[in-house]
Amino acid sequence: MGRVFMVDLEGNIYICKHCKTHLSTEQDIISKTFQCKHGRAYLFNNVVNISVGVKEDRMMITGMHTVVDIFCVGCGSNVGWKYEFAHDKSQKYKEGKSVLELYKISGPHDSNDLASDEDE
Known part of the structure; x- marks a missing residue:
């Protein structure tokens, strides 16, 4: 296998x-209104230092989506999922975007943000 090249990010x-591997920036947040099995999650435009799992169709609150789980390349932890395909036209904006689950990441998010009702 070779050595994994890791991207270092700057800013928030x-x-x-x-393992403290850099994943994304505050500027890449598209939405803070996502929900996962274990609480809140954010939708990001760009996430780095990840590997992806197998594509699968999942029924979520907003409908059927083809997604892949995403894993930190530093430690292998599942940190969220990436949208590959949205079956509903109104959800197409999610394609190619990633969701990071807040309980699996650290960063400038405010733990007092209101919970939402969007996905998974």
Whole structure:
């Protein structure tokens, strides 16, 4: 296998809670209104230092989506998922975007943000 090349980010960044690998920046947040099985999550335009799992169709609150789980390349922890395909036209904006689950990351997010009702 070879050595993994890791991207270092600057500014207000989000990191893996387990190994501190850089994952994304505050500027890449598209939405703070996502929900996952274990609480809140954010939708990001760009996430780095991840590997992806197998594509699968999942029924979520907003409908059927083809997604892949995303994993931190530093420690292998599952940190969220990436939208590959949205079956509903109104959800197409999610394609190619990633969701990071707040309980799996550290960063400038405010733990007092109101919970929402959007996905998973």
